[in-house]
Amino acid sequence: MLRKSIEQLTLLASVIKWTCYASIVGVLVGIGTGVFLRTLAWTSGQFARYPNYYLLLPVTLVVCSTLVSKLAPEAAGHGTEKVIEAVHQRMGKIPLMVVPVKLIATVITLAGGGSAGKEGPCAQIGAGLASAFGGLLRLEDVDRRKLVICGISAGFATVFGTPIAGALFGVEVLVLGQMMYDVLFPSFVAGIIGFHVASLLGVSYPHVAARVIPPVTGWSFAEMVMLGIWCGLIALVFIEFMKVCNRLFERLHWPLAAKAFLGGGLLVLIGKGISTRYLGLGLDTIEAGLRGALLPAAASFMKAIATAITLGSGGSGGVVTPIFFIGTAAGNLFANLFHEPLIATFSSIGMVALLAGAANTPIAACVMAMELFGAGIAPHAAVACMVSFLMVGYRSIYPSQLLGMQKSNSLTVETGKPLADFKRAVLNHRATSFLGFIEKGIKRIRRDSQ
Known part of the structure; x- marks a missing residue:
């Protein structure tokens, strides 16, 4: 009896401890996100006063890349990837200088017209503040790591106004196929507190409820499976665009400023020669798609190119907002190709399905669909998100993710390592690939004809 009482008191003390810690992290992240x-x-708004402000993008990216390289190299690229790397390799230790540098560099990039997102900086700012708080309390590495994960969750929850999905994203994005249950409760607390603090500071979250939800029928189920396959393939294309663009800029033996100037010049060509809708956050295009307006057929492709150039050449920002843009355009195009009248609904589901595939976070994406568009969309979003997640295989927009499960029994890979290490194994596994299937069929036909 005494042992059971001690056990319950210990659990109660742990709940109180992590409620207090996570609440403080939530307040810090809510304030940080609100300021950002x-x-x-x-x-x-200041940049927008000038009609062709994006023509300064070469200079803008040079300033951004120089600021990051000189003051905080850890703030380079899209922030979530750096935070995942810090959690797995450095037990969540993040220099405090990352916070102001990431904030300023991202503001410069996005306000100047760079194609990136705002969630990665909020995740990195939240993780940096949580790491500093853990260092101030001189916590052990394990507890500091938990606090940093709470900071990631609170960052996503506060930037998108989805406290539950944000908390789930923070604990799901670290390891493919595994949910870190020991951090789930404090992540929920940090996300909810951060969301309310940011709201009190004047941050608004326009949630759009899906206007019409199709009934769950055999045909609608088949459409969601096809939409999931479609979004999974587009997520693969986006992931490869990011990798190829980063590789091309790395192979240029130029100074960082020269690479940034080149990237800014390419973005100017996109804005001047094609459309400025692919620069910046692209929120107007996302909202138009969610309202049911038809988007250009090449919108997903152009946004992927613009984002890869921005982040590959030295710009600072996240990738989830571009993923939302690409997913909305993908669902929009899918509805148009199949002559579906519910364009807004398919755009909404495409938005979260592409997130599920590109980031390997199907549960967070499903919950986000419900928080953003209403609970009625859940059955359709769940099917599309899971199919998209499976279609991507072992690739991810975050190469530092650890592998915690196998998506297919036909390919045996060792778990517990970063996804970037599995690229060669997946590419060499031709027996289960489409090309391998075709090759087997051709050999069988030749053998039968002989």
Whole structure:
């Protein structure tokens, strides 16, 4: 009896401890996100006063890349990837200098017209503040790591206004196929507190409820499976665009400033020669797709190119907002090709399905669909998200993710390593690939004809 009482008291003490810690992290992240978003809105407004402000993108990216390389190299690229790397390799230790540098560099990139997102910086800012708080309390490495994960969750929850999906994203994105249950409760607390603090500071979250939800029928189920396959393939294309673009810029033996100037010049060509809708956050295009407007057929492709150039050449920002853009355009195009009248609904499901595939976070994506568009969309979003997640295989927009499960029994890989290490194994596994299947069929036909 005494032992059971001690066990219950220990559990109660743990709940109280992590409620307090996570609440403080939530307040810090809510304030940090509020400052970031308000600064971004003000700066973007100043840039927007000039009609062709994006023509300064070469200079903008040079300033951004120089600032990051000189003051905080850990703030380079899209922030979530760096945070995942810190969690797995450095037990969540993140220099405090990353916070202001990431904030300023991202504001410069996005306000100047660079194609990136705002969630990665919020995740990195949240993780940096949580790491600093853990260092101030001199916590053990395990507890500091938990706090940093809470910071990631709170960052996503506060930037998108989805406290539950944000908390789930923070614990799901670290390891493919595994949910870190020991951090789930404090992540929920940090996400909910951060969301309410940011709301009190004036951050608004326009949630759009899906206007019409199709009934669950055999045909609608088949359509969601096809939409999931479609979004999974587009997620693969986006992931490969990012890798190829990073590789091309790395192979240029130029100074960082020269690479940034080149990237900015390419973005100017996209804005001047094609459309400015593919620069910046692209929120207007996302909202138009979610309202049911038809988007250009090449919107997904062009946004992927613009984002890969921005982040590959030295710009700072996240990738989830571009994923939302690409997913919305993908669902929009799918509805148009199949002559579906519910364009807004397919755009909404495409948005979360592409997130599920590109980031390997199907559960967070499903919950996000419900928080953003209403619970009625859940059956359709769940099918599309899971199919997209399976279609991507062992690739990810975050190469530092660890593998915690196998998506297919036909390919045996060792778990517990970063996904970037499995590329060669997957590519060499031709027996289960489409090309391998075709080769086997050709050999069988030749053998039968002889």
